[in-house]
Amino acid sequence: MKKSTTVTLQPAQVILSDKRVHGGKNVEKKKTLEFLRSHLRRLFTEILNLFFNHDWVFWLIGLANKRLGVIGSVFLAYPANDEYSDAYTYRWRARTMEWTPRPIGFFWQNGKIGIKFAISASNGQFSDSASKDNLCRLVQRMESLRNLFYAKHKSFAGILPGALFMKRLVKETPEADVTVEVVKQVVRKVKSLEGLSEDTPVIVLGGKGFIGRKVVASLPQDTVYSVDIAGNNGQNVWPSHLQGRPVLLVNISLNSALGQYIHLLWPEVVIVNEVYPEPCMELAQQLKAVGCHCYHVVGVKARALPSFPGGYQGGIPCCAAWQSEKMEALFKRIV
Template sequence: MLLVLHATLQHPAILRLIGWCNRRWMFLGSVFLVYAANEEYALTYASPRYYPLMRWSPWIAGVLRQNGRWALMLVVSSTERDFTNPASHRHLTALVEEVERLRRLVGAPQKTFAGILPGVLARTGILTDSPEAEVTLVAIVQAEQQVREATGYAADVPVIILGGRGFIGKRLVERFTSYGRNTYSVDVIDVASNPWPAHLTGQPAILINVTRKTALRAYIPHCWPALIILNEVYPEPEPEELAALTRIGAPVYHLVGVAGTAFPRFPKAYAGAIPCCAAQHHPKLRAVIRRLG
């Protein structure tokens, strides 16, 4: 299917036709670039023989629908290691330019990027705007409220932001602090200024994970049964991590994304929603969570 989409829809004449129709009827609100977190995820998009062709060249991979509007999904086979490699700067720049070209052709108002890409693009100065950030913040705040309501925790329960110095983490700390919540930033980049709040041990609290996929594992020994973990990181925690948290008795919830439909649907823990970073601003935006383990 990926080959069919690439050979047909990605033709400039077809994209211009889509753009003409979209400017008239405004059904397509965004283009969204996704990448695979690992080999298992990558195999849901394409076979390995096509990875070299898709490494820095986005291919159309599907469509998303949320709150009555559509988005076009693009995919690349490059990885987080590629994105964070300083030698990849020119490739990243060209990738963003290509996504922008496609956005203009189809007449979509916005373009968004998955995973760590918004932070990498902001840090390298390739992009200064980030529509993903605000939508992700709204979804996380909603998800945290849903977790509290599901577990009966009070509205003023302390919040620990794992990755509080990151692209989303900084904004999340500011957001919860502005709500008057006791908010603790934990970050491996600056442990001295962002230490683990050991004084909360044993008390009801919520840990929101918004850092790199490997960071949660290091903090599992510090967790306790009354600490609820809400994971926003892509991909979801590994089975060994879930097993370790289950032994401790700490419940784990995963922010699947925002209520919407995807064709083809997203794999594994992301099925049944669309990623927060792919969502478009809407007053009826609704976060979708799932308990893991």
């Protein structure tokens, strides 16, 4: 029988690393390069919208794609934060695309092309009941774009698939299926890298969420533990009987969730973080102090123009990808 304990979450402590103190010049250089890349990306987006953002252009491309079949998907992104938004477009432009998808680039995955679109609306607006009409128009526009390009798939970033599904604006959520498959791939590979047995227990943070439930259902039920405030009367039920044993902890919750559970971890815990962005330097230092190894799911191996900002080097977000036999999950070790 699975045993559990009700626990109280602790706020994450901030530890200033030596790397940050002594590596100031490297940090400044990195910021300068990212600033330049950001401006180039934004200029590219402006040029793309000037010449490309017309339905008659999409229709012409779609006619060619109807014969060639090279465009597989249209994908809608939105900013996780202001920094992400600034990476793609100027703030004056962002105000004009709150609910209006604008093209921001392309990506290639397993021989097919995806067209990237973006809006500037954010998480809080998607869960607001007053936004249902905007969401409905958004889904209709993405479906229209899919038809114009003769693409097989349309997909949405972040919490949008779950929000749209719960509001019955979409019937399918291929983004969740891809994410589950990627997590399963990474779990298998990390177990192998860490020398963990196949029956190593897996704790899923956010296991009651839209994607979390699917991840939990995809893993062996006798060794998986769901930890989530939802469905537990506001309490987190932690499998404390696993203390000291090798355990794989998969974060499907929020980026901030790991920091709240630091005080419950032990050195034998190996972490797989699926949430964007990757754990920050301070959190990585805390995990290192505990003795935990931590891996971050980058996404799916693919190429993008311009590249996705942040931690997607060499890949694209899971939500942008489509399932195929050659789909390859990308991940990297943080600690």
